[in-house]
Amino acid sequence: MENLVKDETETTPAATDELSDVAVTEDSVETLDDSDDMDSGEDTMESLMDMYEESFKRFQEGEVVTGKIISVDKDNVLVDIGYKSEGQIALHEFRNEEGQIAATVGDSVEVMVEWWDDEEEVVILSKEKAAKIKVWDEIKKAHDADGTVEGVIINRVKGGFSVDIGVQAFLPGSQADLRPIRNLDEMVGKTFAFKILKYNRKRSNIVLSRRVILEEEREAARSATLATIEEGKVVAGIVKNITEYGVFVDLGGVDGLLHITDISWGRVKHPSEIFSVGDEINVKILSLDLEKERVSLGMKQLTEDPWTTAAEKYPVDARITGRVVSLTDYGAFVELEEGIEGLIHVSEMSWTRKIRHPSKMVSVGDEVDAIVLDIKPESRRISLGMKQIAPNPWDVISEKYPIGTTIEGKIKNITDFGLFIGIDEGIDGLVHISDISWTKRIKHPNELYKKGDVVQAIVLDIEKKSERFSLGIKQMQADPWETVAERYEVGKEITGTVTNITDFGVFVELEEGIEGLVHVSEISREKIKTPAEKFAVGDVITAKVMNINSDERRIGLSIKRLDMGDDQGILSDYVNKMGPATSTFGEILRENLQEKMNEDK
Structure with missing residues (x-):
């Protein structure tokens, strides 16, 4: 019977129905005595007839069928789809990403019937189009069932991304993530699951969303997180965002704020110094407001407070x-350990130098040695001192330079009130302007000295508490006023130069630095309005010493007393040349002389 079917199949398809009837009748006759054999024969015949009919079946163009690869040549792959002729598929459709042909004889493959050539009895098939049809079917199923599809982001396009889900689809930028993406290129090449927002098969238009999936996941995670977190609990989270005031941590659908003050017991200038977005960290729940969904977090609370x-x-x-x-401006903060800092005030940086700003002594990052001056854990303060590392030079300076010692040093600075002379490292002595000269009137020290000059001076005083070192230059010589009374006796005539003229008198220099004053009343017997009528600066005059006050450094002079001294001398000579005179005449002469002297006054 098989031979008969085979022969007729090869000759003419028109005999199919007739042969079928004959085959069934003969088979029935042959199996009358055995019912099992009869049933088996019927099944075999039906199967053969199905195969026979299938061989003449014409598939619809565009239909997707499953076939088996029967051969592979240099241009095509032949696939048996159960038709009288094998179907052909272009070899390039089996080329994989590496460029190799992935087709093996015997493999099953889904294909789409593209078109028929009845004359040549050729069937053109397409593996790629079959795959696309299958993809579109899955897209429809996923859309209708609110399911997901998986795809690879191929590249960036205007407004979003191009995604390969078997066919090309569009992912808007707003649907790529829960928040705007800073670097869109980071998404390219990555595989994600997507929801299908809408599609149009005719236009090959598909719009995807990843954000919808993330929102669903976040909502599910948020509900689970809120049900489990509580104050005091230590939880794991992922750094989501970094600001200057803290870090936002994703605890699983719920964001918590790790404030900058709760990151570390130590100093944190900016959270970015410690964290990066995406870091996994452990934090402690400090406070929780379920209604407002506000969570305050702490990291330093995971360790003991060092204070x-x-x-x-x-x-x-x-x-x-x-x-x-x-x-x-007032000092330097020094970290002793993480969380503990001490302050070195500018006044505690040097025994001798006056530090205006700590940058003159230290820089950020320097390691320094210091002494603990005071500690107050309750206010989290430690006072430190750098200068205490070395002995205080003011403790030994008075022993090294007792009062009366002569020192020599360079002038380091000149001010309007005196000279600063370097003595030891960091210690300067002050020569006040009043201690520069016994006699000279100095308006400014720079009239006599300049910076860098080497001078000698005598130690006058040392005040340890106020850190003052007083020196004197004039004390190197004796005070000329101490012996001025010996050089200028009262009543002695002297000669000097006019140095200054005022309304109340004339100043006369007797020697360098020693001046006397001729008061206006002691200039002349005649009344004068101002001394300038009779004298000019530079005039050399003679006067008589009237009085000396060494303590107040004053010498009183008189010019008119010189004339009075001459009159008294003439009278004395006249009296001495005459003999004894009558009392009457002598009395008259003395009275006349007294009247004349009164008039002169």
Whole structure:
């Protein structure tokens, strides 16, 4: 029977129905005595007839069928789809991403019937189009069932991304993530799951969303997180965003704020110094407001506060080593350990130098040695001193330079009130303007000295508490006023030069630095309005010493007394030349002389 069917199949398709009837009748006759054999024969015949009919079946163009690869040549792959002729598929449709042909005889493959050539009895098939049809079917199923599809972001396009989900689809930028993406190129080449927002098969238009999936995941995670978190609990999270005031941490659908002050017991200038977006960290729930969904987090609370043991670790007078972490106008902050900083005030940086700004002594990052001056754990403060590392030079300066010692040094600075002379490193002595000269009137020290001059001076006084070192230059010589009374006796005539003229008198220089005053009343017997009527600066005059006050450094002079001295001398000579005179005449002469002297006054 098989041979008959085979032969007829090869000759003419028109005999199919007739042969079928004959085959069934003969088979029935042959199996009358055995019912099992009869049933088996019927099944075999039906199967053969199905195969026979299938061989003449014409598939619709565009239909997707499953076939088996029967051969592979240099241009085509032949696939048996159960038709009288094998279907052909272009070899390039089996080329994989590496460029290799992925087709093996015997493999099953889904194909689409593209078109028929009845004359040549050729069937053109397409593996790629079959795959696309299958993809579109899955797209419809996913859309209708609110399911997801997987795809690879191929590249960036205007307004979003191009995604390969088997066919090309569009992912708007607003649907790519829960928040705007800073670097869109980071998404290219990555595989994600997407929701299908809408599609149009005729226009090959598909719009995807990844954001919808993320929102669903976040909502599910948020509900689960809110049900489990509580104050005091330590949880894991992922750094989501970094600002200057803190870090936002994703706890699983719920964001918590880790404020900058709760990151570390130590100093944190900016959270970005410690964290990067995407970091996984452990934090402690400090406070929780479920209604407002506000969560405050802490990281430093995972460790013990270092100030609880600071008093034991850093007692007063202890020597420490720390790193300078910050400078202010009033001092430098030194980190002793994470979370503990001490302040070195500018006044505690040097025994001798007057530090205007700590940058003159230290820089951020420097390691310094210091002494603990005071510690107050309750207010989280430690006072430190740098200068205490070395002995205070003012403690030994008075022993090294007792009062009366002559020193020699360079003038380091000149001010309107005196000279600063370098003595020891960091210690300057002051020569006040009043201690420069016994006699000279100095308006400014720079009239006599300049910076860098080497001078000698005598130690006058040392005040340790106020850190003052007083020197004197004039004390190197004796005070000329101490012996002025010996050089200029009262009543002695002297000669000097007019140095200054005022309304109340004339100043006369007797020697360098020693001046006397001729009061206006002592200039002449005649009444004068101003001394300038009779004298000019530079005039050389003679006067008589009337009085001397060495304490007040004053010498009183008189010019008119010179004339009075001459009159008295004439009268004395006249009296001496005459003999004894009558009392009457002598009395008259004395009276006349007295009247004349009164008139002169």
